[in-house]
Amino acid sequence: MELVRATNRSVRLRNRSALLSRIFLDGPLTRQDLVRGTGLSQPAVSNVVGDLIDEGLVMEAGAAESDGGRPSMMLRVAPRHAVVIGVDVGETRVRVELFDLTMTVLGSVEYPLEHNGTEPATVAGHVLAGIDRVLADSGIARSEVLGVGIGVSGVVEQGAHAIVDAQTLGWHRVPLQQLVAEGTDLPLHLDNGAKTLGQAEMWFGAGRGARHAVFALVGSGVGAAVVTNGVTYRGASSSAGEWGHTTLVYGGRPCRCGARGCLEAYVGAEAVIDRYREARRGRPVPGEDEESQLGALVAAAEKSETARRVLDETADYLGAGVANLINLFNPERVVLGGWAAMALGGLLPAIRVAAGRQALRAPYAQTTIELGRLGVDAVALGAATLPIARLLATGGIRR
Amino acid sequence: MELVRATNRSVRLRNRSALLSRIFLDGPLTRQDLVRGTGLSQPAVSNVVGDLIDEGLVMEAGAAESDGGRPSMMLRVAPRHAVVIGVDVGETRVRVELFDLTMTVLGSVEYPLEHNGTEPATVAGHVLAGIDRVLADSGIARSEVLGVGIGVSGVVEQGAHAIVDAQTLGWHRVPLQQLVAEGTDLPLHLDNGAKTLGQAEMWFGAGRGARHAVFALVGSGVGAAVVTNGVTYRGASSSAGEWGHTTLVYGGRPCRCGARGCLEAYVGAEAVIDRYREARRGRPVPGEDEESQLGALVAAAEKSETARRVLDETADYLGAGVANLINLFNPERVVLGGWAAMALGGLLPAIRVAAGRQALRAPYAQTTIELGRLGVDAVALGAATLPIARLLATGGIRR
DNA sequence: CGGCTTAATTAATGTCGTCATTAAAATGGT
DNA sequence: ACCATTTTAATGACGACATTAATTAAGCCG
Numbered sequence: 112m113e114l115v116r117a118t119n120r121s122v123r124l125r126n127r128s129a130l131l132s133r134i135f136l137d138g139p140l141t142r143q144d145l146v147r148g149t150g151l152s153q154p155a156v157s158n159v160v161g162d163l164i165d166e167g168l169v170m171e172a173g174a175a176e177s178d179g180g181r182p183s184m185m186l187r188v189a190p191r192h193a194v195v196i197g198v199d200v201g202e203t204r205v206r207v208e209l210f211d212l213t214m215t216v217l218g219s220v221e222y223p224l225e226h227n228g229t230e231p232a233t234v235a236g237h238v239l240a241g242i243d244r245v246l247a248d249s250g251i252a253r254s255e256v257l258g259v260g261i262g263v264s265g266v267v268e269q270g271a272h273a274i275v276d277a278q279t280l281g282w283h284r285v286p287l288q289q290l291v292a293e294g295t296d297l298p299l300h301l302d303n304g305a306k307t308l309g310q311a312e313m314w315f316g317a318g319r320g321a322r323h324a325v326f327a328l329v330g331s332g333v334g335a336a337v338v339t340n341g342v343t344y345r346g347a348s349s350s351a352g353e354w355g356h357t358t359l360v361y362g363g364r365p366c367r368c369g370a371r372g373c374l375e376a377y378v379g380a381e382a383v384i385d386r387y388r389e390a391r392r393g394r395p396v397p398g399e400d401e402e403s404q405l406g407a408l409v410a411a412a413e414k415s416e417t418a419r420r421v422l423d424e425t426a427d428y429l430g431a432g433v434a435n436l437i438n439l440f441n442p443e444r445v446v447l448g449g450w451a452a453m454a455l456g457g458l459l460p461a462i463r464v465a466a467g468r469q470a471l472r473a474p475y476a477q478t479t480i481e482l483g484r485l486g487v488d489a490v491a492l493g494a495a496t497l498p499i500a501r502l503l504a505t506g507g508i509r510r
Numbered sequence: 511m512e513l514v515r516a517t518n519r520s521v522r523l524r525n526r527s528a529l530l531s532r533i534f535l536d537g538p539l540t541r542q543d544l545v546r547g548t549g550l551s552q553p554a555v556s557n558v559v560g561d562l563i564d565e566g567l568v569m570e571a572g573a574a575e576s577d578g579g580r581p582s583m584m585l586r587v588a589p590r591h592a593v594v595i596g597v598d599v600g601e602t603r604v605r606v607e608l609f610d611l612t613m614t615v616l617g618s619v620e621y622p623l624e625h626n627g628t629e630p631a632t633v634a635g636h637v638l639a640g641i642d643r644v645l646a647d648s649g650i651a652r653s654e655v656l657g658v659g660i661g662v663s664g665v666v667e668q669g670a671h672a673i674v675d676a677q678t679l680g681w682h683r684v685p686l687q688q689l690v691a692e693g694t695d696l697p698l699h700l701d702n703g704a705k706t707l708g709q710a711e712m713w714f715g716a717g718r719g720a721r722h723a724v725f726a727l728v729g730s731g732v733g734a735a736v737v738t739n740g741v742t743y744r745g746a747s748s749s750a751g752e753w754g755h756t757t758l759v760y761g762g763r764p765c766r767c768g769a770r771g772c773l774e775a776y777v778g779a780e781a782v783i784d785r786y787r788e789a790r791r792g793r794p795v796p797g798e799d800e801e802s803q804l805g806a807l808v809a810a811a812e813k814s815e816t817a818r819r820v821l822d823e824t825a826d827y828l829g830a831g832v833a834n835l836i837n838l839f840n841p842e843r844v845v846l847g848g849w850a851a852m853a854l855g856g857l858l859p860a861i862r863v864a865a866g867r868q869a870l871r872a873p874y875a876q877t878t879i880e881l882g883r884l885g886v887d888a889v890a891l892g893a894a895t896l897p898i899a900r901l902l903a904t905g906g907i908r909r
Numbered sequence: 910c911g912g913c914t915t916a917a918t919t920a921a922t923g924t925c926g927t928c929a930t931t932a933a934a935a936t937g938g939t
Numbered sequence: 940a941c942c943a944t945t946t947t948a949a950t951g952a953c954g955a956c957a958t959t960a961a962t963t964a965a966g967c968c969g
Contacts, residue, residue: 119956120926126957154959431757440745471665474747518926557925580947582948
């Protein structure tokens with residue numbers, strides 16, 4: 112179904128891309144490793160690698176162990192060939208991080224968001240200020256920045272300028288990319304936060320090695336990223352993966368999206384706290400913000416029957432939601448991430464059991480359900496991979 | 511993430527595949543159409559097309575209209591370069607159809623299945639007998655058969671020999687491909703029936719032109735096929751798309767899969783009839799089989815409040831189920847197929863409304879919900895496309 | 910220090926698409 | 940009836956690339 116023409120030059124591009132990707136994702140590697148890994152001939156690998164070294168994208172880094180014979184040189188991506196910036200526009204804060212090409216953090220800065228002071232222009236301002244800040248702090252020139260990736264907790268519609276719908280921020284069709292672009296000419300990449308988290312876990316965390324994986328992001332709201340055949344699936348207008356608003360309890364609790372019985376209305380942090388409050392006959396849950404309230408609930412479960420019941424039910428609902436993902440996507444792995452999922456980590460065994468009850472046996476047996484390995488900062492890390500993904504796809508030929 | 515090497519010869523293969531696919535799917539076309547459609551140069555197109563003609567895969571079919579200048583020749587796939595066989599192993603029958611490469615039916619035969627006489631060996635026997643029969647009837651030699659595609663109403667796990675799990679047939683890990691292969695050495699392709707139906711609608715029906723589409727198959731049971739980026743999505747073990755057993759009503763009606771609240775337990779034909787019976791306080795629904803019982807329900811809705819209510823609820827459940835697909839996959843199109851969906855066609859407006867209530871606005875606005883165009887035989891037709899899909903993918907180089 | 914092994918480079922060969930040019934085939938004006 | 944015009948198809952020179960085979964480089968081992 113691929114109706115894209117191939118030409119002789121595209122051969123080189125593909126091979127460059129394949130080799131560079133491998134060096135980046137699995138490196139350091141020797142030329143021989145690349146020969147074995149890609150099936151290309153030795154001269155072809157040397158030829159392409161030579162170009163990459165000449166262009167400063169790749170560097171030799173010492174010789175490999177050898178037991179007789181000429182030792183092969185290790186190849187790695189040149190860490191400072193460029194830097195990338197990852198931004199996490201979350202429900203409560205904007206976080207900007209600067210990475211080199213080995214994804215080492217070179218600097219970061221965070222701006223809290225008022226609970227309702229979430230004007231798009233304010234957020235764009237934070238992003239721009241953050242970029243200036245991390246560059247200034249680390250003394251790196253703008254020209255060295257490959258690009259800026261921005262993960263937003265909302266639906267991001269890709270296009271010439273990405274448009275953002277974010278219920279929790281009260282945003283409707285906000286041209287965030289344009290707002291940021293007006294303040295900088297660095298290449299921008301916007302994406303949904305769940306998708307960037309998925310990308311991060313896919314490259315560096317619990318998703319490594321999987322071709323088909325689902326990343327469930329549980330925070331105040333609920334989202335998911337689906338990786339099919341190694342690629343994040345976006346759908347027709349890049350809103351695929353809106354797991355939080357799938358119906359789980361037909362006719363059930365009202366959801367902030369306007370429908371009823373959405374998964375988010377049961378397992379989102381806000382909903383869990385709400386359900387706990389109801390179970391306490393309306394007595395408020397102690398804690399300043401959702402994070403501490405959820406913590407209070409988890410702590411209370413040690414002693415309180417009520418709290419435990421709420422958590423058990425949460426695991427059941429979450430398990431059923433995960434089962435739906437398993438039935439529909441048949442992934443090799445389901446990875447739970449987001450701060451609420453991390454806080455509820457103790458429920459993992461119960462979630463597994465609940466999912467097993469609701470999923471079909473065969474696909475359930477072929478998947479694992481685990482927690483994310485990258486913690487809460489995965490969104491910014493994943494956002495930073497967006498410009499890199501482009502670099503790898505084009506074989507390192509910028510723009 | 512594509513780590514496949516490219517070589518000069520693979521360029522030719524890709525272009526052969528692209529051109530052949532276009533001629534097959536959109537033909538007849540002229541060389542110039544191909545030039546415009548693929549971006550290849552004229553000589554390249556002529557060169558490849560020349561090969562295809564020499565090998566008998568493609569033939570010239572008359573000149574196109576011309577208003578001055580040398581008229582271009584129409585190119586089409588040679589209809590009798592090969593024939594293909596499509597098999598529909600349904601819940602109640604095995605249907606075998608013979609097609610030429612333009613998908614014209616050259617012959618067909620059907621074997622009813624006893625309601626519980628569904629021994630795998632029996633089914634394999636029917637398939638083999640059907641192949642012999644359609645070939646004998648049409649006087650076509652086995653050597654002309656490109657391959658046999660088999661669509662099965664169950665989960666098909668791909669592998670060296672495909673394995674089938676089919677609850678409605680009482681099958682568990684049945685090596686159907688092997689059973690059939692023992693009786694013939696024609697190339698076999700097994701797949702889930704919903705997926706072959708999707709493939710058929712994608713190429714020849716309501717899915718034409720879409721990159722992202724979901725095909726929902728409602729019969730006695732419920733299944734779905736998901737097309738992402740133009741390709742049927744299979745997942746890790748090709749059981750993706752098991753929509754029927756996603757939880758829609760947490761804790762609801764028991765399903766034959768053992769879980770509770772599955773979509774299938776509400777909108778599968780069997781379930782709808784069951785719900786109607788319950789609404790009639792247990793009085794049996796008139797009709798010999800499910801098909802006539804469902805027909806009776808639809809007919810009764812003209813007069814009976816009860817029947818109408820059952821149908822309305824069915825539309826609501828189905829709409830919610832469709833909404834889940836829209837939220838998760840963000841398709842351009844949702845196509846409803848299968849005999850029960852066809853019988854319930856009158857509910858389409860209600861289903862659209864119900865889906866709109868439960869789906870997020872943005873993805874809902876970007877999709878259409880429609881009925882399949884190919885009717886009930888789409889499963890066999892789609893199965894027959896499996897060997898052809900392989901032919902197109904390899905650029906017409908057999909095996 | 911020579912024999913052996915493995916890595917990397919160079920040389921020769923062949924595949925393939927592009928560009929530019931030429932041949933072919935139809936229409937329409939004069 | 941004939942030639943200019945237009946559009947399609949076929950040819951040939953050229954360049955980009957990967958492949959195989961042969962060479963050179965660089966280490967270990969006894």
